[in-house]
Amino acid sequence: MSPATDAHPGQAxxxxxxWLQALARGxxxxxxxxxxxxxxxxxxxxxxxxxxxxxxxLLQGRTAQPQGLRLELPVLADNGSLVPARVxxxxxxxEQDHVTHIYLLSQRNPVTQxxxxxxxPWSGRAEVSARLxxxxxxxxxALARRSDGSFCYQSVEAVVTESACxxxx
Amino acid sequence: MANARLLLxxxxxxxxVVKARLLVEHPxxxxxxxxxxxxxxxxxxxxxxxxxxxxxxxxxxxxxxxIAGNPLFEFFFRVQNPGELWVRWVDDRGxxxxxxxxxxxxxxGPPART
Numbered sequence: 001m002s003p004a005t006d007a008h009p010g011q012a013x014x015x016x017x018x019w020l021q022a023l024a025r026g027x028x029x030x031x032x033x034x035x036x037x038x039x040x041x042x043x044x045x046x047x048x049x050x051x052x053x054x055x056x057x058l059l060q061g062r063t064a065q066p067q068g069l070r071l072e073l074p075v076l077a078d079n080g081s082l083v084p085a086r087v088x089x090x091x092x093x094x095e096q097d098h099v100t101h102i103y104l105l106s107q108r109n110p111v112t113q114x115x116x117x118x119x120x121p122w123s124g125r126a127e128v129s130a131r132l133x134x135x136x137x138x139x140x141x142a143l144a145r146r147s148d149g150s151f152c153y154q155s156v157e158a159v160v161t162e163s164a165c166x167x168x169x
Numbered sequence: 170m171a172n173a174r175l176l177l178x179x180x181x182x183x184x185x186v187v188k189a190r191l192l193v194e195h196p197x198x199x200x201x202x203x204x205x206x207x208x209x210x211x212x213x214x215x216x217x218x219x220x221x222x223x224x225x226x227x228x229x230x231x232x233x234x235x236i237a238g239n240p241l242f243e244f245f246f247r248v249q250n251p252g253e254l255w256v257r258w259v260d261d262r263g264x265x266x267x268x269x270x271x272x273x274x275x276x277x278g279p280p281a282r283t
Binding site: 081082083086104106109110111113114115116117118119120122123124125127128129130131132133134164165 | 228229230232245
């Protein structure tokens with residue numbers, strides 16, 4: 001028995017124990033917060049961007065048409081680490097009217113802009129494809145910029161059964 | 170380490186728009202995953218990949234961690250003269266890689282695979 005118990009005989013718990021309990025609670029809370037997987041991966045996960053939030057850094061006040069571009073994604077992607085994607089833009093690809101950039105944007109990934117492709121009239125055809133990495137089911141957006149400065153986009157809901165960003169073990 | 174493969178159609182004529190399939194061997198570490206000891210693997214992705222043909226850049230991509238490991242890109246370009254497709258890329262560690270692939274014009278014939 002510590003001298004603290006004798007000093008406060010009427011109380012249920014001596015102050016030292018109460019203090020220790022509070023310390024233990026705090027330590028447990030801190031541990032739980034630390035062990036949160038997204039925290040451990042230093043990721044801003046679980047935060048879904050809205051479509052304007054995804055497009056605004058690239059559009060900078062201009063508007064984008066939701067036609068004139070097709071984004072092909074699998075209906076169900078088994079593995080988020082490898083999702084094939086193809087972007088086709090309606091464009092004659094002439095010197096006057098061609099696609100200059102194609103952006104691939106992700107709603108949930110820690111890095112929103114997955115890739116940017118630079119094209120020109122020498123491409124002949126405004127079509128590119130790549131294999132994406134997706135951190136879970138989300139909206140995938142393809143945005144194209146034409147030579148006249150106009151933008152067009154299409155967003156596709158991708159269902160991913162296995163995220164690319166599970167812990168590395 | 171820096172290894173890549175490029176596939177072009179077997180037969181190409183001047184003026185054709187042809188599809189190129191480019192596969193680059195690169196881990197594309199995102200920087201969010203851990204190794205078996207629990208340490209974070211530092212980010213190492215291809216920052217910039219360019220394709221030159223006939224003295225001009227015909228394709229350029231700037232990937233991020235959102236592109237899968239061993240990236241495969243498909244793109245189109247118009248062939249005019251025989252020459253070569255010169256692919257170059259650089260990653261986060263500053264490691265650069267390159268691939269030179271001949272562009273042979275022939276209406277038909279033996280497959281020009283490498």
